[in-house]
Amino acid sequence: MTSQCQQCGEPAQTTLCKNCAKHMRRQASSLAKTIPELRALAERKAHIGERCGGVRGGEPGLPVSVHWLEVYEEAARLMLRLAGCVDLKWMLLPVEGWRPAYRAICRSWSRVVCSPSAGELADRLDRMLRRIDRLSTPSDGRVTVVQCPDCSTSLAVPQGMRDGWCPECGERLDLDMLVSGRLDAACRAVMTCSPAEAADWLTDRAGLRTTxxxxSNWLARGRLSKARRLGHGVWEFNQAELIEVRNRA
Ligand SMILES: [Zn+2]
Ligand SMILES: [Zn+2]
Structure with a gap:
């Protein structure tokens, strides 16, 4: 009896054609390799991007991500779901049971690809792996350094990480709030100096070559509305405004 492959529509002897079955097998084995990495990310034992997590002394550490724990559990659960094609009992296991579940999948692979839900599971595998790939590619390595409100450890928060735990004291952190508070403070930051020093600050600290x-021109034209004249040649500049005006120049 010949039917259609649930994945590509080509004629197939079973639920999936040979090619799609082979692809699914490869995806299942990459999922098995990825799950321990997700677990390590959740426990902050792995690196994110260039920066090494958990660096002591000097470098701020990374907060423990709640997020990675969820992705880990989702991935492990998908593995149990695949093993459910071999024997339904696998789906009753807690997520930590994914390893023996994967071994059962390898032993009885044909039961997985012949299962009526093979097509749907192959889709979910593809989606899961694509998502993990997206998540683990650091957007641009940008981090904001915040202080744990409880123990004041410095933490480097990667962009987009919303909540997590302090690796030092275990406090649950609302990273969104800490990061926006930090940015607010940065927007209010002022410095007292001469226009020449402000130009140096922009050039050296903000990386924007300025003379x-x-x-002086911006001051004369009133483009620095937050700048206050304190005395002869001395001004109070708002740093964020300096950068903004320089960027528009
Ligand atoms: Zn196919
Ligand atoms: Zn802390």
Missing amino acids: RKQV
Whole structure:
């Protein structure tokens, strides 16, 4: 009896054609390799991007991500679901049972690909692996350094991480709030100096080549509305405004 492959529509002897079955097998084995990595990310034992997690002394550590724990559980649960094609009992296991479940999948692979839900499971495998791939590619390595409100350990929060635990004291952290508080403070930061020093600050600290003449021009034209004149040649500049005006120049 010939039917259609649930994945690609080609004629197939079973639920999936040979090619799609082979692809699914490869995906299941990458999932098995990925699950321990997800667990390590959740426990902050792995690196995220260039930066090494858990660096002591000097470098701020990374908060423990709640998020990775959820992705780990989802991935492990999918593995149990695949093993459910071999024997339904696998689906009753807690997520930690994914390893023996994977071994059962390898032993009885044909039962997985012949299962009526093979097509749907192959889709879910693809989606899961694509998602993990997206999540584990650091967007641009940008981090905001915040302090744990409880123990004041410095933590480097990668962009997009919303909540987590402090690796030092175990406090649950609302990273969204800490990061926006940090950015607010940065927006209010001021410095007292001459236009020449402001130009140096922009050039050296903000990486925006600026001359004293430019800063004086902005002041003369009233483009730095937050700048206050304190005395002869001395001003209070709002740092965020300096960067904003320089970027528009
Ligand atoms: Zn196919
Ligand atoms: Zn802490």
